Amino acid sequence: MFVLVVGGGKVGYYLTKELIQSGHEVVLMEKDRARADQIRDEIGSVVMHQDGCEGKYLRQAGANRADIVAAVTGDDEDNLVICQMAKHHFDVPRTIARVNNPKNERLFRHLGVDEIISPTRMILGSIEQDIPVNELLHLAALGVGELEIIEAHIQEGSPGIGRMASTLTMPIGSSLFGLIREGVPMRVGPDTVLAEGDKVIAIGHPDCEADLRRQLIGEHVEA
DSSP states (O other), X not given: OEEXXXXXXXXXXXXXXXXXXXXXXXXXXXXXXXXXXXXXXXXXXXXXXXXXXXXXXXXXXXXXXXXXXXXXXXXXXXXXXXXXXXXXTSOOSEEEEEOSSGGGHHHHHHTTOSEEEOHHHHHHHHXXXXXXXXSOEEEEEOSSSSOEEXXXXXXXXXXXXXXXXXXXXXXXXXXEEEEEETTEEEOOOTTXXXXXXXXXXXXXXXXXXXXXXXXXXXXXXXX
């Protein structure tokens, strides 16, 4: 497999090293000459000192035959441009982009980036595990479409306690598809009655979060 990595920061550097060690063909593009020279001294001639935002340099790097282009620079705008050119000018089968600002994730998906890696979102999801349970937890963003998997912890005072799932007015574009009760995963059916302590797993668009919060947690639940 041929992978074109754009961005020679720590992410791009270690990604390239791992791919080489796994036996893949790799080219790493880095626009800063000093950084490119430094990486070249360590991992060899696979490093190109060129700006991956320019189509002619992407072509020189082999984008027209790449199986994957991974744009992992520290600049979201650059990563989007790189993926757009890779997909629409070079017909690259799969594009992967690093997204630093979670607010940009929806735009990246809308414009057809195949996979989004958000360090901010990953760290936030980990931190949220320690936030009081009246918060919604973002478990994962789905790779296809603009959907997220969200967990809501039902606690004392929740408007959902004692209600059957079928009676909840779920926002358009969202659905309950499972819950964890006393450590045991369960399927959510129309007759499932929500109970205090349940961890309800929902899937929906990010815009549905406010409605999900009102339906499952309430506005003024005490921790």
